Amino acid sequence: MKTIIFLGAGASKSEGAPLQDELFFEYFKEFSTDDKYYNILEEFFMKTYNINVKDAKKFPKFEEILGLLYTAEKRRESFYFNINEIKEGIIFSMAEILNMKLINYSKHHNQMIGTLKRQGLINKIILITTNYDLLIDSAILNNNINVDYGFKNFYRNNNNISLPLYKIYGSLNWKYCDVCDEFIISSGETLNRLSENFSCNTCNNLFKSIIVPPTFYKEISNYYLNNIYHNVNKSLYEVDNIIFCGYSFPDADLYIKFIIKRAEMYKQRPFRVKIINNYEGKSIEKIEIEKKKYELFFNGEVIYEKISFQEFSRVPQQYI
Ligand SMILES: [Zn+2]
Known part of the structure; x- marks a missing residue:
């Protein structure tokens, strides 16, 4: 057995590893506007939660934010922002901070x-x-x-x-194409490569991350999951x-x-x-x-x- x-x-x-509710605090402490998603997330937190990322100590949980974005996506309702961009930004920032803190x-x-x-x-x-x-x-x-x-x-x-x-x-080193189900994966050292925008070889669609908030688990139908x-x-x-x-x-x-x-x-x-x-x-x-x-x-x-x-x-x- x-x-x-x-x-x-x-x-x-x-x-x-930082806990769920420490992730964004750590991200905004360690990264600056040079980072690809910094400005987008800064605007998102200000508009959505009235949080000024430069001096905030408390942030909502990563999974709660993803949950909101998945709700909008699933119901095809607007949520002010470009859902996909924010979703990738949220996942990317978490990948970056985890990568910096402990990946190796x-x-x-x-x-x-x-x-x-x-x-x-x-x-x-x-x-x-x-x-x-x-x-x-x-x-x-x-x-x-x-x-x-x-x-x-x-x-x-x-x-x-x-x-x-x-x-x-899901996992931070997985990305997939939601058009043709193409899938890419990386090992620990090349995680950052997956943070970039990759296009699918087969259909040119942009690869997306596979991270699912628990409450949405059964509602997300993804071939791999x-x-x-x-x-x-x-x-x-x-x-x-x-x-x-x-x-x-x-x-x-x-x-x-x-x-x-x-x-x-x-x-x-x-x-x-x-x-x-x-x-x-x-x-x-x-x-x-x-x-x-x-x-x-x-x-x-x-x-x-x-x-x-x-x-x-x-x-x-x-x-x-
Ligand atoms: Zn594809």
């Missing part, structure tokens, strides 16, 4: 994959993540393992092992163990809850669930609330490990 390791925002945070540095993710490889456990693992950043992708590639994103094995060189990594809300969804769903029937790392099980991820619950009902055995969500200074109240949330949701055993993702990444074999 395989094990699912499910990585949430806390796993990225352990590497120093994934200590714990790297350690986890390295240990799993040494222990001969790679073919026992399925990785699922809600994160768009490239920490886990680059950790897999650094260990000379192919990434299987669940639609095509883009990194299938001569190397023989590959690790399923299902990024359910549908394949991932299919694989995530299938994988739930191949495992007995799920290890949640740095994942708070938020209400917004309703669709994830739905497919997990459905699998649990159809399977013969309930999932064995482990939670790796501790960090220094975490209050007992918070731990209790989180623990209850998981226990209430799952039918089977839920073990709340008192360790952090950093500790887990050193000895993952002990929990699998």
Whole structure:
């Protein structure tokens, strides 16, 4: 039986990634009007939120803004701005700030994959993540393992092992053509290249990013995301163990809850669930609330490990 390791925002945070609501603050602190999207985003924040980006400390969450833009797009209603331009700008700025802060540095993710490889456990693992950043992708590639994103094995060189990594809300290194379904992908080092405007070789259409806000997950029909969804769903029937790392099980991820619950009902055995969500200074109240949330949701055993993702990444074999 395989094990699912499910990585949430806390796993990225352990590497120093800014949280959702810190992303724009960091972007406007680090970048200036030389940056391609700076002026566009400055105008957007002023008009939409009355926020002066030069001295603002608080910004709305990345996912909330994307949610507004997707609403306009999906309903084909106007939203003052050029939706596509703002959407690309929002995603581009996030890619840039994440790139600057951490893209080449994934200590714990790297350690986890390295240990799993040494222990001969790679073919026992399925990785699922809600994160768009490239920490886990680059950790897999650094260990000379192919990434299987669940639609095509883009990194299938001569190397023989590959690790399923299902990024359910998309990834910063993916771009696709919404006319002919052409797709491009890059590894960590060339992320910036994908931030530029690329045109499709087949139909000259501009490539678009694939990042989906959780609340819109099931409404967005994209060939690649549908394949991932299919694989995530299938994988739930191949495992007995799920290890949640740095994942708070938020209400917004309703669709994830739905497919997990459905699998649990159809399977013969309930999932064995482990939670790796501790960090220094975490209050007992918070731990209790989180623990209850998981226990209430799952039918089977839920073990709340008192360790952090950093500790887990050193000895993952002990929990699998
Ligand atoms: Zn095309």
